[in-house]
Amino acid sequence: MATIGDVAREAGVSRSTVSSVLTGRKFVTPETRARIEAAIAKLEYSVNTGARALATSRTMTFGVVVRFHEAEFSPALATYLVALSDAAREHGYSVMLLTEPDGEAAVRRAIAGRQVDGLILLNVLDGDPRLDPISRSGFPAVLVGMPEDTRGIDAADLDFAAAAGLLVDHLADAGHREAMFVRWPEELYESGGTYATRFERAALRRAAERGLRLAPVPVPVGPEQVRATLRAALRDPALPRTLLVHNDAAAAMLPFVLGDLGLEVPGDLSVVSLHSAELARLYVLSFTAVESRPEAVAEAAVAMLCGRVADPRAPAQRRLIEPRLERRSSVATRS
Numbered sequence: 001m002a003t004i005g006d007v008a009r010e011a012g013v014s015r016s017t018v019s020s021v022l023t024g025r026k027f028v029t030p031e032t033r034a035r036i037e038a039a040i041a042k043l044e045y046s047v048n049t050g051a052r053a054l055a056t057s058r059t060m061t062f063g064v065v066v067r068f069h070e071a072e073f074s075p076a077l078a079t080y081l082v083a084l085s086d087a088a089r090e091h092g093y094s095v096m097l098l099t100e101p102d103g104e105a106a107v108r109r110a111i112a113g114r115q116v117d118g119l120i121l122l123n124v125l126d127g128d129p130r131l132d133p134i135s136r137s138g139f140p141a142v143l144v145g146m147p148e149d150t151r152g153i154d155a156a157d158l159d160f161a162a163a164a165g166l167l168v169d170h171l172a173d174a175g176h177r178e179a180m181f182v183r184w185p186e187e188l189y190e191s192g193g194t195y196a197t198r199f200e201r202a203a204l205r206r207a208a209e210r211g212l213r214l215a216p217v218p219v220p221v222g223p224e225q226v227r228a229t230l231r232a233a234l235r236d237p238a239l240p241r242t243l244l245v246h247n248d249a250a251a252a253m254l255p256f257v258l259g260d261l262g263l264e265v266p267g268d269l270s271v272v273s274l275h276s277a278e279l280a281r282l283y284v285l286s287f288t289a290v291e292s293r294p295e296a297v298a299e300a301a302v303a304m305l306c307g308r309v310a311d312p313r314a315p316a317q318r319r320l321i322e323p324r325l326e327r328r329s330s331v332a333t334r335s
Contacts, residue, residue, distance in 0.1 A: 083298035161202035175334030
């Protein structure tokens with residue numbers, strides 16, 4: 001059976017460097033990491049996680065605290081859960097889902113019982129009560145979401161404000177002067193969902209700067225409700241024929257509604273959206289879009305949490321993943 005020393009010799013590195021790759025406690029360059037991973041595969045080396053946990057007093061598990069709002073679209077949340085699990089595994093960790101309705105209590109129990117080595121909080125709100133026990137205890141944690149006050153906790157997310165700016169600019173540059181803003185239900189904004197509020201504020205601000213009038217259309221997430229709401233909006237002659245979509249359920253159902261109404265993009269209407277690449281594959285979305293990049297967000301979050309476990313006293317970090325505009329010819333040019 002191969003040992004960590006065998007892997008180190010095969011990769012031409014020290015045992016401590018191999019250990020850093022396996023635990024994620026220290027940064028290792030991508031080139032060195034690739035050599036080590038190739039050696040692990042060649043030698044069929046496997047980590048004895050039980051022995052490692054005994055040696056380090058660690059569980060080698062991260063807790064993912066999921067707060068699911070009924071106004072959200074569960075398939076979109078699932079892409080983050082899969083991405084976090086994959087990223088954790090790459091760093092030698094497994095994940096435990098904490099899905100209790102009382103998220104604050106779940107966090108307190110996880111910290112008190114030392115069930116996990118660190119916590120990842122999904123669906124973070126402004127003023128999220130789950131942050132309080134983490135902030136008070138200094139327990140290793142990372143937020144997937146960017147509230148205005150992170151309470152000294154590491155945080156990673158897509159730069160939703162920059163994403164909104166890219167989409168608004170794309171419409172304005174194509175000559176559009178008004179657009180239907182297909183958004184989340186009002187209760188999601190009222191709850192303080194950070195990704196929704198950051199996108200909305202930035203979109204409205206940038207649209208005002210570019211002379212683009214946005215007409216908000218809140219859309220619920222139930223499939224039949226989505227289709228009925230979108231059909232009504234697209235039949236309303238008072239609403240613009242250009243769509244800025246930030247609602248995953250609406251983005252997923254829009255192709256079906258267009259088929260129902262016999263409408264084509266970009267001939268009958270122009271569309272830009274923010275959604276994940278996985279959603280685009282599942283629902284065959286061909287809209288110009290900013291993709292939410294859950295894999296990049298998850299990798300950043302897990303790497304930050306590994307760093308926090310290794311050095312609890314390091315300064316808190318905030319990392320925004322840069323959005324990218326994927327052009328798919330769904331916007332007509334206006335004179």
